[in-house]
Amino acid sequence: MQSRNSSLVQIDTDDVIRQRLEAERERLKKQYGLSRPDHFQRPVERAFTAEERKQVTILFGGFTWKHEDLIRAVFQGCGYNCEKLPVPNVSAFQLGKEYGNNGQCNPTYFTVGNLVQYLQFLESQGIPRQQILDNYVFFTAGSCGPCRFGMYEAEYRFALKNAGFDGFRVLLFKDSDGIKAASGEPGLKFTIDFGFGMLNALHVGDIMNDLIYQIRPFEVNQGETDRVFREAVDTLCDDLRDRRSFEIEQAAPDWAKPKFKSNKILRNTFNVLGKWHENMWGKDYLDALHAAREKMDSIEIDRTKVRPMVKITGEFWAQITEGDGNFNMFNFLEREGAQVMVEPIATWVAYLMYQAKAHAREKWPVNRPYRNPEWYELKKQMANYFGLRKKLWGIGFGQKAWNYFYHRNIKHLGGLTHHLVDQDELAQMAHPFYNQFARGGEGHLEVGKNVYYTVHHLCHMVLALKPFGCMPSTQSDGVQSAVVNKFKDMIFLPIETSGEGEVNAHSRVQMALGEAKVKAKAEFEQVLKSTGKSLEEIREFVDEHRELKRPFYLVPHQEGIAGTAAQFVLHVSDRMDKSTRFWKRSRVPGIAVPAAASGD
Numbered sequence: 001m002q003s004r005n006s007s008l009v010q011i012d013t014d015d016v017i018r019q020r021l022e023a024e025r026e027r028l029k030k031q032y033g034l035s036r037p038d039h040f041q042r043p044v045e046r047a048f049t050a051e052e053r054k055q056v057t058i059l060f061g062g063f064t065w066k067h068e069d070l071i072r073a074v075f076q077g078c079g080y081n082c083e084k085l086p087v088p089n090v091s092a093f094q095l096g097k098e099y100g101n102n103g104q105c106n107p108t109y110f111t112v113g114n115l116v117q118y119l120q121f122l123e124s125q126g127i128p129r130q131q132i133l134d135n136y137v138f139f140t141a142g143s144c145g146p147c148r149f150g151m152y153e154a155e156y157r158f159a160l161k162n163a164g165f166d167g168f169r170v171l172l173f174k175d176s177d178g179i180k181a182a183s184g185e186p187g188l189k190f191t192i193d194f195g196f197g198m199l200n201a202l203h204v205g206d207i208m209n210d211l212i213y214q215i216r217p218f219e220v221n222q223g224e225t226d227r228v229f230r231e232a233v234d235t236l237c238d239d240l241r242d243r244r245s246f247e248i249e250q251a252a253p254d255w256a257k258p259k260f261k262s263n264k265i266l267r268n269t270f271n272v273l274g275k276w277h278e279n280m281w282g283k284d285y286l287d288a289l290h291a292a293r294e295k296m297d298s299i300e301i302d303r304t305k306v307r308p309m310v311k312i313t314g315e316f317w318a319q320i321t322e323g324d325g326n327f328n329m330f331n332f333l334e335r336e337g338a339q340v341m342v343e344p345i346a347t348w349v350a351y352l353m354y355q356a357k358a359h360a361r362e363k364w365p366v367n368r369p370y371r372n373p374e375w376y377e378l379k380k381q382m383a384n385y386f387g388l389r390k391k392l393w394g395i396g397f398g399q400k401a402w403n404y405f406y407h408r409n410i411k412h413l414g415g416l417t418h419h420l421v422d423q424d425e426l427a428q429m430a431h432p433f434y435n436q437f438a439r440g441g442e443g444h445l446e447v448g449k450n451v452y453y454t455v456h457h458l459c460h461m462v463l464a465l466k467p468f469g470c471m472p473s474t475q476s477d478g479v480q481s482a483v484v485n486k487f488k489d490m491i492f493l494p495i496e497t498s499g500e501g502e503v504n505a506h507s508r509v510q511m512a513l514g515e516a517k518v519k520a521k522a523e524f525e526q527v528l529k530s531t532g533k534s535l536e537e538i539r540e541f542v543d544e545h546r547e548l549k550r551p552f553y554l555v556p557h558q559e560g561i562a563g564t565a566a567q568f569v570l571h572v573s574d575r576m577d578k579s580t581r582f583w584k585r586s587r588v589p590g591i592a593v594p595a596a597a598s599g600d
């Protein structure tokens with residue numbers, strides 16, 4: 001009895017317990033090979049150096065062909081060799097699965113596999129592997145999550161290694177650092193020309209993409225839109241690539257040149273202002289926009305064709321790609337008689353800025369420099385007040401500039417493109433269903449857009465394209481059932497895209513589109529009836545007024561009507577009525593008929 005008590009006393013002391021725990025932990029670590037854990041280290045990559053610029057080709061991809069051609073032109077204009085990757089297809093997806101990790105979302109497989117497939121293609125053309133590693137780099141966006149986007153960089157490296165391209169360089173675009181190689185000296189310089197060029201390329205790419213889907217469904221001569229857009233994009237690319245960069249030392253009058261040569265600050269300041277002006281208001285740039293507009297305006301269209309308007313939403317990549325990544329959905333929809341309303345990349349950027357502002361405001365009680373200053377501590381109160389304002393004003397300026405330049409490009413390219421939707425309104429519409437602070441993927445945008453386009457009668461159907469395995473889209477899909485319950489008129493279809501199942505997805509879209517077609521037809525018939533005219537009379541008037549067959553003849557938007565044909569018929573009817581009134585008035589004796597009366 002006595003010996004038992006003494007052993008209890010022995011292990012009851014804290015020290016003994018701690019020692020025994022430590023010994024047991026060591027034993028288990030040793031047993032499971034954890035005594036020296038192999039922590040992950042970001043691989044140190046060879047730098048892409050300035051000296052290599054002439055021989056290295058920058059690869060990139062993941063947008064529409066319009067965006068990609070314009071982006072490539074900017075790279076080339078800044079002195080880089082650049083090539084775009086082909087549109088990812090099913091075999092790229094399979095390669096991504098073969099060489100990548102399990103359990104990724106499908107844009108990862110498509111994009112990673114696409115890069116591997118392209119490198120394999122280069123090798124099949126006789127380029128030795130070492131030469132590929134030395135003479136090509138891949139340029140892509142990086143993120144820290146919270147969804148799998150944060151893993152893309154690591155996924156690229158992992159798959160490249162597994163495919164035998166270990167050491168292939170992946171350059172990341174990081175908004176915090178500008179553009180740098182992942183390590184070492186930057187070979188890709190974020191210059192003013194490059195920045196403004198990219199801004200224009202993204203905006204113009206969005207606008208051209210929106211326009212092609214607004215014009216092609218109504219073209220009279222099949223294939224004309226694609227041909228003309230190819231020429232128009234080439235015109236814009238020529239300007240972005242070949243325009244001479246503004247340099248104050250060349251542009252300044254002779255008497256001022258020595259001043260700019262000797263004073264670096266003065267030279268840099270004027271160079272920034274001059275480049276900004278040239279990229280935004282320069283004659284060459286505006287001439288290129290106008291030339292493209294003239295080309296597009298030559299396409300003959302017939303807006304009396306009744307087509308259901310389908311708004312595309314969903315995950316960033318799935319709603320942009322024009323290939324197997326979303327089952328070639330845009331082609332399919334147009335073949336089935338729909339008009340597609342695509343989503344611009346600019347909305348996503350506007351969303352990021354909006355979120356940055358909202359987060360700054362929301363986190364300020366924690367982030368402010370002074371926690372609870374007294375009322376008389378004015379300096380601290382001011383620091384708290386202006387600290388937040390400084391952040392908000394900075395982001396607010398960025399938002400205003402972004403919107404201004406986007407809409408200005410719209411104006412110069414015919415004024416037909418859809419404007420950016422107000423982010424406040426999207427967040428407010430989504431908020432009862434999806435908290436705007438739930439981040440990842442498109443966040444609350446999928447829900448907000450669904451409600452926005454439905455309540456404003458801007459489309460007949462919303463089609464959300466979301467990749468298989470997408471975490472944020474899965475969340476918003478759950479929420480959409482509540483949204484659809486509330487808005488009974490809504491035709492909403494979420495489609496999960498993956499490498500397989502195209503036939504199944506198309507058949508689901510066909511069913512929903514059937515309903516949307518009925519909706520569009522009923523709307524059109526109601527509108528036509530309200531005009532008191534027949535479709536033949538409307539068409540006859542259009543034939544006599546050729547400007548109505550031009551894409552950039554702007555039809556004023558009537559609230560509550562989604563269909564292009566219905567909007568058009570209403571407008572033509574108004575013009576016919578005005579024309580009739582005019583002729584009646586001009587026939588009153590004593591009133592002369594003006595020569596311009598042939599218009600309205």
Ligand code: SF4
Nearest residue numbers: 105147149441470471
């Ligand atoms: S949003 Fe979805 S599909 Fe896109 S990267 Fe994130 S998890 Fe993947």
